[in-house]
Amino acid sequence: MEHVELFFKSIFIDNMVFATFLGMCSYLAVSKKVSTAVGLGAAVIFVLAITVPLNWLLDQYILQPGALSWLGEEYASYDLSFLSFIMFIATIATMVQLVEIIVEKFSPSLYNSLGIFLPLIAVNCAILGGSLFMQSREIATLGLALNYGVGSGIGWFLAILAIAAIREKIRYSNVPPALRGLGITFIITGLMAIGFMSFGGMLTGGDDEGKVEDKSAAIEAIEEDVKQQEAKTESDLELAENINK
Amino acid sequence: MAKDSRLILDPLADNNPITIQVLGICSALAITAELEASIVMSISVLFVLGVGNVVISLMRNIIPSKIRIIVQLIVVATLVIIVDLVLKAFAYELSKTLSVFVGLIITNCIIMGRFEAFALGNGPWRSFLDGIGNALGYGIILIIVGFFRELLGSGTLLGFPVLGDPIEKTGLYALGYENNGFMLLSPMALIVVGIIIWVQRTKNKALIED
Numbered sequence: 001m002e003h004v005e006l007f008f009k010s011i012f013i014d015n016m017v018f019a020t021f022l023g024m025c026s027y028l029a030v031s032k033k034v035s036t037a038v039g040l041g042a043a044v045i046f047v048l049a050i051t052v053p054l055n056w057l058l059d060q061y062i063l064q065p066g067a068l069s070w071l072g073e074e075y076a077s078y079d080l081s082f083l084s085f086i087m088f089i090a091t092i093a094t095m096v097q098l099v100e101i102i103v104e105k106f107s108p109s110l111y112n113s114l115g116i117f118l119p120l121i122a123v124n125c126a127i128l129g130g131s132l133f134m135q136s137r138e139i140a141t142l143g144l145a146l147n148y149g150v151g152s153g154i155g156w157f158l159a160i161l162a163i164a165a166i167r168e169k170i171r172y173s174n175v176p177p178a179l180r181g182l183g184i185t186f187i188i189t190g191l192m193a194i195g196f197m198s199f200g201g202m203l204t205g206g207d208d209e210g211k212v213e214d215k216s217a218a219i220e221a222i223e224e225d226v227k228q229q230e231a232k233t234e235s236d237l238e239l240a241e242n243i244n245k
Numbered sequence: 246m247a248k249d250s251r252l253i254l255d256p257l258a259d260n261n262p263i264t265i266q267v268l269g270i271c272s273a274l275a276i277t278a279e280l281e282a283s284i285v286m287s288i289s290v291l292f293v294l295g296v297g298n299v300v301i302s303l304m305r306n307i308i309p310s311k312i313r314i315i316v317q318l319i320v321v322a323t324l325v326i327i328v329d330l331v332l333k334a335f336a337y338e339l340s341k342t343l344s345v346f347v348g349l350i351i352t353n354c355i356i357m358g359r360f361e362a363f364a365l366g367n368g369p370w371r372s373f374l375d376g377i378g379n380a381l382g383y384g385i386i387l388i389i390v391g392f393f394r395e396l397l398g399s400g401t402l403l404g405f406p407v408l409g410d411p412i413e414k415t416g417l418y419a420l421g422y423e424n425n426g427f428m429l430l431s432p433m434a435l436i437v438v439g440i441i442i443w444v445q446r447t448k449n450k451a452l453i454e455d
Contacts, residue, residue, distance in 0.1 A: 021271045021274040024271045086323065090315070124352065129271075178443050187435065190439065193431060193435060
């Protein structure tokens with residue numbers, strides 16, 4: 001349940017593009033055609049799925065305050081968290097390079113479709129942002145970190161696919177000259193973000209602080225409400241009958 | 246000398262990093278709900294881009310071109326760690342507001358873009374000017390967006406109420422004015438930037454895309 005919740009949350013509610021504006025640069029630059037947008041989106045899912053769990057391991061066993069205690073008692077008081085930026089970005093840059101080499105070696109066809117996008121991705125804020133959010137939201141297990149990486153990647157993929165499709169269509173519309181291209185893309189993205197905000201209550205019933213455990217209580221409360229309303233309508237009916245009499 | 250001044254002045258308007266080059270959008274949108282956060286973010290980027298451009302420019306002849314991206318990332322990451330620690334020490338509340346977006350200066354495309362496009366091919370002094378110019382161009386947009394979002398969204402500027410008190414109904418609120426809470430939500434940042442682009446391109450027809 002925890003996994004499903006995190007997965008949908010990272011795709012829709014905390015969508016990288018619409019809620020936190022991560023990866024906007026490539027989102028705007030590479031969304032002129034659907035085919036290239038699909039390529040870049042797939043590469044982002046791929047790289048996020050690798051780097052978020054890796055950085056989770058780094059964070060858990062090297063960077064967090066007290067994370068080095070597995071080395072021995074005397075290391076338990078070390079706090080290396082100020083190094084997280086440099087460690088995360090180094091991991092990401094190396095992984096991207098490594099993935100590029102491996103993909104080129106074993107799957108030339110995949111390399112042809114993803115290859116040109118991989119170097120772009122090392123400096124995509126969505127990738128570093130994924131790791132930093134993973135750290136600041138204190139994701140608990142490796143499985144959840146992988147889940148979060150894949151989910152955020154899919155959210156980003158959906159966003160760039162949607163805007164690319166819209167931009168292909170809008171070319172035939174009569175947009176004011178000064179808004180053409182970049183301006184209208186910004187405004188459309190804003191409107192899409194407003195649309196995505198409506199996913200906000202999807203998991204918690206509108207209350208951000210609500211927990212899954214509270215759901216049964218909420219259902220009971222609703223049932224009580226319904227009962228009360230039924231009682232009320234009954235009494236209303238009686239009242240109406242009385243008045244009619 | 247005239248050429249040097251262009252390095253600073255061009256990015257402010259006609260070659261603005263955000264509205265024309267489309268670089269560094271992420272942070273520009275996410276943290277502009279308050280003017281103060283926008284100003285601090287602009288100063289941070291000013292520092293990182295100015296110093297980083299000089300460092301990269303000094304090292305440009307000894308960096309092998311194959312690993313230059315990693316070298317650039319390490320230089321930026323080091324500078325950003327400095328900014329992050331300074332913010333945590335002197336403006337803790339603000340650094341909580343900015344949260345991960347300080348870290349995301351590392352992947353701010355303006356910085357990598359300027360390193361690649363300018364610092365790798367020019368001397369330290371010109372690179373410094375270029376860095377300052379682009380960071381100022383970025384800062385201007387951030388401050389404009391932050392100004393309108395805070396003014397229209399919560400009726401304050403830098404935390405001071407400028408339109409009167411919404412609870413006691415003084416100032417503009419006495420006339421029935423209401424804060425537009427929608428301006429504080431993230432989608433409005435996109436629309437405000439869209440409008441800035443619209444205004445800018447209406448004034449300068451040469452910038453219009455076909």
